[in-house]
Amino acid sequence: GEDTWETLRFGETLIMTKAEVQESFMTYEIYDDTLTLRLVQEACRMLDVSSEVVLKLFGEYFFSFCKMSGYDTMLRTLGGNLVDFIENLDALHSYLALSYEQMNAPSFRVEKTEDGKMLLHYYSDRRGLYHIVPGIIEAVAKDFFDSQVHMTILNQSEENEHTGKKEHVVFLVVQMTNKAKKRSQLAGSDNSADTEDRKMKSRYATLPPCPGRRAPWEIVRSIVKFGQGNLMNSFTPCYPKKLWIEEQTFCNAFPFHIVFDDNLKVKQTGVNIQKFVPGLQTMDIKLDEYFSIVHPEVTFNIESIRKFINSQFVLKTRREMLPESSQQQSMLKLRGQMVWMTSLNCMVYLCSPKLRSLQELEKRGLHISDIAPHDMTRDLILLNQQRLAEIELSNQLERKKEELRVLSRNLEVEKKKTETLLYAMLPRHVANQLKEGKKVESGEFKVCTILFSDVVTFTNICAACEPIQIVNMLNSMYSRFDRLTNVHDVYKVETIGDAYMVVGGVPVPTSSHAERVANFALGMRIAAREVTNPITANPIQIRVGLHTGPVLAGVVGEKMPRYCLFGDTVNTASRMESHGVPDHIHLSPTTYRELENKGFEITERGEIQVKGKGLMTTYFLLQNLGLSEDRIMGRGAEEPYVYSDGQEEVTENRPGEQAWGKKDLENGGSEDSSPSLQGDLSNDAFSSRFCQLL
Numbered sequence: 183g184e185d186t187w188e189t190l191r192f193g194e195t196l197i198m199t200k201a202e203v204q205e206s207f208m209t210y211e212i213y214d215d216t217l218t219l220r221l222v223q224e225a226c227r228m229l230d231v232s233s234e235v236v237l238k239l240f241g242e243y244f245f246s247f248c249k250m251s252g253y254d255t256m257l258r259t260l261g262g263n264l265v266d267f268i269e270n271l272d273a274l275h276s277y278l279a280l281s282y283e284q285m286n287a288p289s290f291r292v293e294k295t296e297d298g299k300m301l302l303h304y305y306s307d308r309r310g311l312y313h314i315v316p317g318i319i320e321a322v323a324k325d326f327f328d329s330q331v332h333m334t335i336l337n338q339s340e341e342n343e344h345t346g347k348k349e350h351v352v353f354l355v356v357q358m359t360n361k362a363k364k365r366s367q368l369a370g371s372d373n374s375a376d377t378e379d380r381k382m383k384s385r386y387a388t389l390p391p392c393p394g395r396r397a398p399w400e401i402v403r404s405i406v407k408f409g410q411g412n413l414m415n416s417f418t419p420c421y422p423k424k425l426w427i428e429e430q431t432f433c434n435a436f437p438f439h440i441v442f443d444d445n446l447k448v449k450q451t452g453v454n455i456q457k458f459v460p461g462l463q464t465m466d467i468k469l470d471e472y473f474s475i476v477h478p479e480v481t482f483n484i485e486s487i488r489k490f491i492n493s494q495f496v497l498k499t500r501r502e503m504l505p506e507s508s509q510q511q512s513m514l515k516l517r518g519q520m521v522w523m524t525s526l527n528c529m530v531y532l533c534s535p536k537l538r539s540l541q542e543l544e545k546r547g548l549h550i551s552d553i554a555p556h557d558m559t560r561d562l563i564l565l566n567q568q569r570l571a572e573i574e575l576s577n578q579l580e581r582k583k584e585e586l587r588v589l590s591r592n593l594e595v596e597k598k599k600t601e602t603l604l605y606a607m608l609p610r611h612v613a614n615q616l617k618e619g620k621k622v623e624s625g626e627f628k629v630c631t632i633l634f635s636d637v638v639t640f641t642n643i644c645a646a647c648e649p650i651q652i653v654n655m656l657n658s659m660y661s662r663f664d665r666l667t668n669v670h671d672v673y674k675v676e677t678i679g680d681a682y683m684v685v686g687g688v689p690v691p692t693s694s695h696a697e698r699v700a701n702f703a704l705g706m707r708i709a710a711r712e713v714t715n716p717i718t719a720n721p722i723q724i725r726v727g728l729h730t731g732p733v734l735a736g737v738v739g740e741k742m743p744r745y746c747l748f749g750d751t752v753n754t755a756s757r758m759e760s761h762g763v764p765d766h767i768h769l770s771p772t773t774y775r776e777l778e779n780k781g782f783e784i785t786e787r788g789e790i791q792v793k794g795k796g797l798m799t800t801y802f803l804l805q806n807l808g809l810s811e812d813r814i815m816g817r818g819a820e821e822p823y824v825y826s827d828g829q830e831e832v833t834e835n836r837p838g839e840q841a842w843g844k845k846d847l848e849n850g851g852s853e854d855s856s857p858s859l860q861g862d863l864s865n866d867a868f869s870s871r872f873c874q875l876l
Contacts, residue, residue, distance in 0.1 A: 241317020727758025
C-alpha cells in the first residue's frame with residue numbers, strides 16, 4: 183500500500199538505511215540500477231529476509247505485471263515449450279528495444295547436456311540481479327506450460343568481453359509437468375486401464391499399410407498414438423538433391439546477407455550490403471574489420487557466435503572503414519540470425535537493417551526500396567513509426583499526469599493551511615457549514631463559562647515602549663495562551679489589544695466547562711510569568727475574570743465573519759476582569775458554585791461594588807489541589823488531564839426570540855487604576871499570603 187511505499191522510500195528509523203528514491207516513475211524512462219538495489223536493500227531490512235527472496239518474488243510479480251500490461255499474448259506465443267520460450271527471449275528483447283531504445287537486456291542460452299539435463303546460461307552486465315531469473319522462469323512454467331520448475335545455481339563468474347566484464351550465471355533447470363506428477367501418483371491404481379491402452383496401441387501398430395500410398399490408418403495412428411505426440415511431431419522434412427536457385431538471384435533476393443568462414447573471412451554478401459559497405463566486395467576480407475557486434479555483447483569470433491547461435495545478432499559498421507562521404511551519416515546496423523553450415527564450415531548471417539523509424543531510414547541514406555519486398559522490416563518501420571508517435575503521446579500524458587499530481591498535492595497542502603487558518607478563526611463545525619455554503623443559525627447555550635484577561639499597566643507600557651516591543655510582548659504571551667486552549671479544549675473567541683477572551687462549553691456544550699476554563703486561567707497566570715515587561719524586564723502581571731451563565735452565539739459578518747457571543751454573561755465576565763486584582767483570578771458567584779467541591783482552592787473576596795450590577799460577593803481562584811503545574815500547562819512526561827464530560831444539547835434560537843445585546847467592555851483598558859477595596863474585604867476571607875500582597 184501507499185504507507186508501506188512511503189516507509190520504503192524514506193525509512194522509519196534514525197539509521198540512514200532509507201532508499202531515498204523519487205516518488206513516482208515514468209513508463210518509458212530509463213533509471214539507474216542503483217535505485218533498484220537501494221529499494222531491494224530497504225525491502226530486505228523491512229521484511230527481514232534475504233535479497234535472494236526479494237528478487238525472486240519480484241521476478242514472479244514482474245511476469246504478472248507484463249501480462250497485465252498487454253504482453254500476455256506475445257509471451258504465450260513465444261515458444262511451444264519452456265526451452266523454445268527461453269531461446270526466443272533475446273528476440274523479444276530486440277523487439278522491445280524498438281520502444282525502449284536504451285533498454286539493457288540480458289542474454290539467455292539453453293544448453294542440453296549428454297545426460298539430458300537442461301542448463302540455462304544467463305549473461306548480463308547488470309550485476310546482482312540474477313536472482314530475478316528463477317522467479318520469472320518458474321512463473322512462466324507454471325502459467326504457460328502447466329509444469330513445476332526448480333532452478334539451482336551451478337556456477338557464477340565474470341567473463342571479459344569487448345564491452346567489459348559480464349556476469350555469467352549457470353542455472354540447472356529441473357522441469358516436471360503437473361500431468362506427469364499426476365500420472366506417477368495414479369500409476370498403481372490404474373492397472374486395468376493400462377492393459378486396455380496397451381491393447382489399443384498394439385492393435386493400431388499392427389494395421390497393414392495400403393500398397394503405393396500411405397494408409398489412412400497410418401495417419402490416424404500418428405494422431406491418436408498414446409503418449410507419442412501428434413501429427414506435427416511426426417513431420418519429416420524433404421530436402422532437394424541440389425539447390426534450385428542461381429547465385430545472382432539469391433544475392434538479389436536476400437540483399438542483406440553475409441556468408442563467412444570460421445576465420446571470419448567473407449565468402450559471399452548480398453547486393454545492398456555491398457552497396458553500403460563497399461569494402462565487402464573484396465573477397466576474403468575479415469568481417470570484424472568492417473563490423474562490430476552490438477548484441478549479444480560477446481567477442482567477435484566463431485566460438486562466441488556459435489555459443490549464442492539462437493540469439494539475434496546485431497552488427498554495426500565501423501566508421502573508420504567507410505568512405506569519407508558516408509562517415510558523416512549514422513552507422514548502419516544489421517539485425518538477423520546466424521546459421522552454421524557444417525558441411526561448408528561456414529556461417530550465414532541472414533539480416534536486415536535495424537531501424538526504428540522513417541527518420542532513422544533517412545539518416546542512414548536508405549530507402550524503403552532498398553529492403554526486399556518479402557522482408558517484414560518494411561512493415562515494422564511503418565508500424566513502429568505509429569507506435570513511436572503513440573509512445574510520445576503517452577509520455578506527454580504521463581508528464582502532464584505527474585504535473586497534475588504534484589499540483590494536486592501542493593493544492594492539498596495549501597488547502598490544509600487555509601483550513602487551519604479558518605479553523606483558528608471559527609469553530610470547526612461552523613467553518614464547515616460556511617464552506618458548504620450553508621447558513622449558520624445562531625444558537626442559545628444554557629450555560630457556559632467565559633474568561634476575560636488583560637495586562638496590568640498596559641497603557642503605561644505602551645507609552646514608554648516602541649510599537650515593535652509591544653507586538654513582540656503580546657505575541658509571546660498570546661502564543662502561550664493559544665497553546666493552552668488546545669490543552670484544555672476551550673474556544674478562543676477574540677483578542678482586542680491586551681484583552682483575551684475565552685469560553686468553555688461553546689460551541690460544543692460540555693458539563694466540565696467551568697473546570698476547563700478555571701484550569702486554563704491557572705495556566706495563563708503561570709504562562710504570563712514567562713513573559714517580561716519591556717520597561718522593567720520583570721514578568722508581566724495579568725488580571726483574569728470568570729463568569730458562568732447563558733449566552734447566544736452566532737456568526738456575524740460576511741466579508742470577515744466572526745463567531746461572537748451575546749448576552750449579559752459576556753458583560754458580567756468583563757466586569758469580573760476589570761474589577762479584579764493583579765495576578766489573581768476573579769470568580770463570580772455562579773462560577774464559584776460550578777467549581778465548588780471540584781478540587782479547587784477558592785477563597786472568598788467578599789462583597790464589592792460592580793458597575794451595573796451593584797453589590798456582588800466574589801471569589802479568588804488560588805490553585806487546583808489535584809493537578810500539578812506541569813499537567814495544567816500540558817508539558818513534561820505527564821499525560822494531559824482528561825475531563826469527564828456529560829454532553830449537553832445546543833438549544834437553537836426560536837423564531838421571534840430576541841437576541842441579547844453585546845455590551846461594551848467598559849473599563850477593560852483601565853489598568854492604571856486598581857479597583858477600590860474600601861471595606862469590601864474581610865481579613866478572614868484571605869489567606870495570609872494574599873493579605874501580605876495587599
